[in-house]
Amino acid sequence: MNVQTPFAAALLDPARPCPDGLVTWNGSDPARRFQVYRNNVIVSLVDALADTFAVTQQLVGDEFFRAMARLYACAHPPRSPVLALYGGDFPAFIEGFPPAAGLPYLADVARLEYLRVVAYHAADASPVDPTALAALLTDESALPALRMRLHPALAVLPSDAAVVSLWAAHQGVGALEEVIPEVPETALILRQGLEVDVRQIPAAAGAFIATLGAGLPLGQAAARATALDGGFDLAGALGLLLQSSAITALNPVLPQ
Amino acid sequence: MTTARHFLPPGVGGSAPGAGTLPARSGLGLKPEHFHSILETLPDLGFFEIHAENYMVEGGPYHHYLTRIRSHYPLSIHGVGLSIGAEAGLDETHLDRLAALIKRYAPQSFSEHLAWSSHGGVFLNDLLPLPYHAETLHRVCAHIDRVQERLQRPMLLENPATYVEFADSTFGEADFISEVVRRTGCGLLLDVSNVHVSCVNHGRDPRAFIAALPLAATGQIHLAGFARDVDAAGDPLLIDSHGAPVADEVWRLYRCALEMLGPVPTLIERDNDVPAFPVLLAEARKAEAMLSTFAEAGEPA
Amino acid sequence: MNAITSKSITAASLALALGAALTVAAAPAAAQDKMADKEKCYGVAMKGKNDCRAGAGTTCAGTSKVDYQGNAWNLVPKGSCVKTASPTSPTGFGQLAEFKEKKA
Known part of the structure; x- marks a missing residue:
């Protein structure tokens, strides 16, 4: 029955x-x-x-x-x-x-909120030792092919809307009246320790981090970001990843 | 299928052996808004209980805090999504997640509900009622056998709060539960509030209902608050909302249950309109005070 | 695209950038004035006020709230969105413009 x-x-x-x-x-x-x-x-x-x-x-x-x-x-x-x-x-x-x-910005604000929850519950992972990265400098010819695994609690959200400013204004950061919703913003969402941070990053930095996060090599990620914005600040983007403990493995063995 | 009859039901009251069971004290449901408060004050409490599904995430703060709280307190894991009464087979993926969680936190107790919540691949997020007859008895027992076999431990089965009954039921709820316990060797999670809610909703005598349950298999008691509504005839219809303090009627029924059972690990549940931690702690203290009078009076044979 | 554009990013420039990033990341917090600039460029990190914003939890409880079957198709949003500026706002500059000014 x-x-x-x-x-x-x-x-x-x-x-x-x-x-x-x-x-x-x-x-x-x-x-x-x-x-x-x-x-x-x-x-x-x-x-x-x-x-x-x-x-x-x-x-x-x-x-x-x-x-x-x-x-x-x-x-x-x-x-x-x-x-x-x-x-x-x-x-x-x-x-x-x-x-x-x-x-039109509503869906992306919702995407940002969902990514925050995903980041909150994502797997824990330890960052690579910076000395392992420094060691790579001894053979710079290998750098373009370098792949990195990024923290599971990291996500990039590129948007046609002012998604970070809209969200932040509801956390008491900035005045909603002053946000122009149509201005594109890229959000970086990541958990550091027990807290989920949201920050606005340049679109090119977002493309760089997303490309690395997809498992593509450093040279390709940098080229993609530079193509998007000639002034792309590679050192700044790498510095952000290092400072955020967001690089968790170098040249990981990729699943087949 | 092998049955789990070789498992001993969890001990009744304080007679249970050592570290493997919850103490016959009061405990509280663990809510994220209280993580800090608990770790800062380490209140004297018998145990905490979590909903299994809330911790089926990969990492982050929930596991961080639960790991720390677990190191200070006994733990009960209470499932709300296994859908033991489902017409389809058990969700083995979910059972795997449950097994991993139980392995990680080694709880003193695992419990689930006599209800269904998933159907056709959809999770309905409520504990839904089932008719009580030979076919459902067979199915529920098969599912509990499978759970106990997969988890390699006995589970407690909670009596539900229900709002409707089925015309084709051939068992009363207490008889159905007794038969499940007899056939599977599982224990009973006696939810005294659910007894009160269901007995008011179906015009039954709650004390007679409790007396007809397989009380010797009781491993835990739940107490919670309910909301009041009325049915189409204007008769009271209670809703198991876990959104209010435990009502006086339920405290009285609890005392009556303790008279029959002796002291049993007792949980205060609050899931909606969760108050500050000290408010819940005061309710737990009230349960503990009642438990202690029964401990002093000696345990039933 | 990748084969062509990759050429514009030399291994040497990658090494330079990585070296700079490592230097900055290794600097003691007090001495990171260079990083303070970066922080401005990349927007101040904003934490949600409520650290329990963890998505929904399950409960084994019912609810006394009643499902209200409003007709969503006739509704008009009227929350805080009414405060957002219109596309033709004379205030002009958005957050990105402001950001680029700082970066320059």
Whole structure:
């Protein structure tokens, strides 16, 4: 007997009737009681999204956010009981949600918020000893082919919007009134110790770090960044990675 | 499938052997907002309990703090996503994650719910009810056998808070749980608040319900607050919200349970509207005071 | 693109940059005035105020909150977004312009 298929379907679709076969001790309508389960499921999923996407919620207001999150939760319920990482495709949903079209930056702010949660829970990793890097200077011909593994809790988010400034203004850094949302910004998200930092970096530095992080060699990453911006500051970008303990392996053996 | 009957149920009250079980004291659910407070003050508390799924992440602060807190306190791992009552088979990937977590933190207790929460690859994030009949009994037992076999330890099964019942149920809930415990050798997590909530919601006598449970297998008690609503007939409908202090009715029912059981490790659960740590600590102290009167009075045979 | 543009980045310039980065990173914190400039260039790191911003946790509890089926299609965002400047804002310079000024 398959009870759970109609039960689950009715939980996520309020247009469906209460499932058959439910009874109550006092003969009252079980639909009213079934609504408790529906509330538990939908409200808890909307609350889960509100936890992760707090700035997104502040930007659009509670009523708009909860209505949008509710549509998403019913159409894209979690596939895993690990709820901390629920909502990975919520930013894409926002991007395609017509009532939010007037806020083209909203999806990227949501992406930033999700990457913060991912960074918060990402694996721990120790940085390479700087002396190992210094040793590479003895054979500079090997440097263009040098690959680095970057910290699992590091991510780059290039955006057409002022994603860092918009986010920061909701953390009490800078005034929202002074942010021009259309100005492109690139965010670097990384966990240092127990705290997740967000900082704005030049687009070229973002391309450099993202290319390295994808496992491509140093020469290629530097070339890509320089092509984007002739003034790309390679020493500064490498210094940032070193200072942030973000380089965790040199020339790692790549999985086949 | 091999059964897990060779596992002894976790000890009742203080009669359990040494380090392998939770002390018959009170404990609190571990909330991230209290990590600092706990490590700074190291309050005298019997144990902490975590929800397994919240720690199924790779690294970062959660593991950092849990590792430190674990070094000071016994630990109970309470699963909320295994979906033991699911019509489909158990999620072996999830079971693997659970096994890894249990290996890492070596908890004194592992528990899960008599409920389902996943279906068709979707996690519904609620503990959903199941009918109680031969088919569901067989399925729940098979799943618990598999869990105990994979984890190589007995689990505790928690009685649920429910809002509806099924027309095709042929067992009462207490009889169903008794049969599961008898067949699988698992223990009982007696959630006294769930007893109260379900008995009010289904017009049952909570004391008779508790007395019909397999009390000798009790390894832990849960206490929590609930919210009040009404059903379509205007009768009380209680919602297991974990969002309020433990109600007087539940404290009374707890005392009644302790009279039947003797002292049992007792958790205060608060998951919504979580107050400052000292507020929860005061509730734990209240449970501990009740536990200690039963410890002094001696344990039942 | 890579084969061609790679040529513009010589091994020597990579070595130079890496050497400079290592020197800066190895300098004691108090003496890193050069790094202080970099910090400005790369934006001040901002931490979330709430270090529990860890995404959602599971709970084994139900809720007394009621699912409100608002019609999202008719709603208009009216949170803090109403404070953001319009594209035609006369204040002109955005954050990037400001950043480039500092970098120059």
